[in-house]
Amino acid sequence: MPRNNSFFDDLRNEAITGVAYKNLSLKKQILIRFANTGNATIADLSKELNISTPKTAGLVTELLQDGLVKDYGKTESSIGRRPSLYGLNPHSVFFVGVEVKRFHVNIGLLDFKKNVVKISESIPYRLDNTPEAFRQLCDIIQDFIRILSIKKDKILGIGLNLSGRINSRTGYSYSYFHFGEEPLSNLLEKETGIPVFLENDSRAMAYGEFCHGAVRDEKHILFINMDYGIGMGIMVNGRLYYGRSGFAGELGHIPVFDNEIICHCGKKGCLETEASGEALIRIFLKRIRGGASSIAWKPGRKETAIQLEDIIRAAKQDDVLAIECIAEIGEKLGKGMATLINLYNPELVILGGSLSATGAYIQLPIITAVHKYSLSLVNNDTELKISQLGERAGVIGACLLVRDRLLGLL
Numbered sequence: 001m002p003r004n005n006s007f008f009d010d011l012r013n014e015a016i017t018g019v020a021y022k023n024l025s026l027k028k029q030i031l032i033r034f035a036n037t038g039n040a041t042i043a044d045l046s047k048e049l050n051i052s053t054p055k056t057a058g059l060v061t062e063l064l065q066d067g068l069v070k071d072y073g074k075t076e077s078s079i080g081r082r083p084s085l086y087g088l089n090p091h092s093v094f095f096v097g098v099e100v101k102r103f104h105v106n107i108g109l110l111d112f113k114k115n116v117v118k119i120s121e122s123i124p125y126r127l128d129n130t131p132e133a134f135r136q137l138c139d140i141i142q143d144f145i146r147i148l149s150i151k152k153d154k155i156l157g158i159g160l161n162l163s164g165r166i167n168s169r170t171g172y173s174y175s176y177f178h179f180g181e182e183p184l185s186n187l188l189e190k191e192t193g194i195p196v197f198l199e200n201d202s203r204a205m206a207y208g209e210f211c212h213g214a215v216r217d218e219k220h221i222l223f224i225n226m227d228y229g230i231g232m233g234i235m236v237n238g239r240l241y242y243g244r245s246g247f248a249g250e251l252g253h254i255p256v257f258d259n260e261i262i263c264h265c266g267k268k269g270c271l272e273t274e275a276s277g278e279a280l281i282r283i284f285l286k287r288i289r290g291g292a293s294s295i296a297w298k299p300g301r302k303e304t305a306i307q308l309e310d311i312i313r314a315a316k317q318d319d320v321l322a323i324e325c326i327a328e329i330g331e332k333l334g335k336g337m338a339t340l341i342n343l344y345n346p347e348l349v350i351l352g353g354s355l356s357a358t359g360a361y362i363q364l365p366i367i368t369a370v371h372k373y374s375l376s377l378v379n380n381d382t383e384l385k386i387s388q389l390g391e392r393a394g395v396i397g398a399c400l401l402v403r404d405r406l407l408g409l410l
């Protein structure tokens with residue numbers, strides 16, 4: 001009978017010391033080996049992790065009893081007695097990822113082997129900084145968990161992505177739902193009964209792409225989240241970069257324009273004021289007022305009813321006005337990104353977020369501006385790709401961040 005994930009319970013138990021602690025660390029190393037590289041035999045594990053064969057066999061047996069590891073049968077190619085292959089049991093534990101966007105929520109479930117079990121996208125929601133909006137978010141999460149066909153105690157954690165200033169170490173969100181003394185992660189944990197981990201949305205998306213998407217072997221990566229605002233996730237040497245308090249990557253708020261547009265951060269001239277989805281809507285409406293037409297605009301419609309999604313959809317249907325406005329913000333964003341490329345010398349820049357769905361319409365003006373404004377020696381090293389996971393990057397990243405945080409990989 002499986003011991004019901006006692007490994008993860010033990011990991012949280014600080015009273016475990018001595019030999020038991022040593023065994024726990026070795027089991028963690030074995031799980032990390034399976035998670036990073038895939039299935040292995042006892043002999044492989046023993047050699048790679050420098051643990052004796054009998055000791056390795058004993059630890060793997062315990063992990064089998066925990067239900068976390070599965071026997072995948074005999075290897076195929078060996079001559080003589082064929083050893084068994086072991087690896088993570090995908091259905092032993094699960095992780096929930098929640099991505100909160102301005103007008104909808106995406107929520108999903110991943111198993112231990114990074115397989116997407118279920119994703120519910122575009123659940124209607126309005127992100128306001130109010131207790132009511134927080135209440136509604138709790139309800140969405142609980143409704144999702146309630147209808148899952150797995151037992152709740154198999155969910156080891158919930159990863160929640162929010163835009164703005166997040167301290168993922170302390171669980172505080174400073175831009176949304178910061179109503180009292182208690183960290184937001186604690187409030188949500190009380191509601192759901194499951195440990196909650198907070199992350200900045202762009203960083204979680206970057207992690208999703210890094211582990212599951214457009215990244216091959218690259219280790220120096222910038223992920224640009226092109227949405228209503230502009231966010232960034234930074235990977236340095238294959239690891240997420242947080243900065244001192246987790247606020248690194250505030251690309252949207254670098255002052256690059258000499259304009260009088262007040263950014264919602266309170267300052268003016270921020271990149272976000274002219275190169276974000278919010279700026280796109282403003283530019284689009286100005287053109288409409290000037291007499292331009294678009295399939296995204298019906299006369300008599302309220303200007304406030306226009307959402308970013310309407311313009312993206314129009315561009316995908318080759319609407320000229322939408323494409324022109326997207327090119328305009330793309331050029332400005334590319335100029336901002338040229339600075340980043342000079343600073344970071346990345347191998348790969350991934351263009352993600354809602355606007356990445358417009359593909360070449362946003363990518364080409366960005367590439368042109370990057371070439372125009374960055375040093376050619378530096379930008380020659382850099383590949384610019386559209387996100388492969390698209391709308392799923394945030395949810396997958398949130399789940400993987402929980403998994404890898406629990407395994408001590410972050």
Ligand SMILES: [Zn+2]
Nearest residue numbers: 253263265270
């Ligand atoms: Zn700003």
